Amino acid sequence: MKSFLIIGASAFVMLGCGLGASLQPKLGYLQEKQSPAAAEQGKVLQPKDLTETAPATFKAKFETTKGDFTMEFYRDWSPNGVDRFYNLVKNGYFQDIAIFRAVDNFMFQFGIHGDPEMNKVWSEARIKDDPDTGHTNAVGTISFAKGGADSRSVQLFISLTDNRRLDAMGFTPLGKVVENAAILGKINTEYGENSRDVQGNFQAQGNAYVKEKFPNLDYIKSITLVTEEK
Secondary structure (H helix, E strand, C coil): CCCCEEECCCEEECCCCCCCCCCCCCHHHHHHHCCHHHHHCCCCCCHHHCCCCCCCEEEEEEEECCEEEEEEEECCCCHHHHHHHHHHHHCCCCEEEECCEEECCCEEEECCCCCHHHHHHHCCCCECCCCCCCCCCCCCEEEECCCCCCCECCCEEEECCCCHHHHHHCCCEEEEEEECHHHHHHCCCCCECCCCCHHHHHHHHCHHHHHHHCCCCCEEEEEEECCCCC
16 A cells, blocks of 8 residues: 655655555564674564664664765654664664655655565554654654554655645654765755655565666665764
C-alpha cells in the first residue's frame, strides 16, 4: 500500500510507504546485519525487539556519497519518532541506503532498505503519530515520511527549504542538522519527483532496482550515533 499527499496545485508528494503484510524475518540474515553491540546482546533486528527509549538528546553522523554531516535529535519533539530512529541507528539498519527521492527546493527522502528481505520485516512496522509540539519542518530538519495516520515506519526526509506547510499534516520533526549543513545542498536532485511505482519496486527489489533505474543517486553509506567526549 502506498499513499499520496497533494501539496500545492499539482505536485504529488509521496511521503508514504508500505508493501502488503509483514512477513516473518529470516533470522540468520538479520543476525548477520546487526551491529556488533546488538549481536553481543543476542538481539534480532526485528521491530518487536527494538523498543529502547532514546536519550533526551543525542547526535548522529550521516556518512553520504557527497560528504558527512551531523544531526542532533530531541526526544521531546517527537518521542515515538525519535525512539524508532534511535533504535534503527543503534542496531545498524542504515547501511548503504539510497536517497531515492530528492526534489530540488523541497526535500530528500530515504529509508527503504537495500535488501528486499529487510523491507518485508520493516515496511509495515508502524509507530503511532506524535502530537504537534510546536516545532516546524524548517530547513535542515528531519521527519518521518508518512501516508496517513499512524503510518510512520522507516522512511525519513530532510527538508531543503521551509516546509512548515507540512506541520499541520502530522509531520513532526525529530531534530536538525548541526554540523556541515552545506552537504544537504549537494545531494543529487536530477531525477526529481518519483513516479508512483518507484517505492513499490524499490521495496520488492532492493538496491538492484534503483541502481539500474537511477544510476546517479546519492546514498547514505551509514548513520551512526556520535559518542560525546567527556
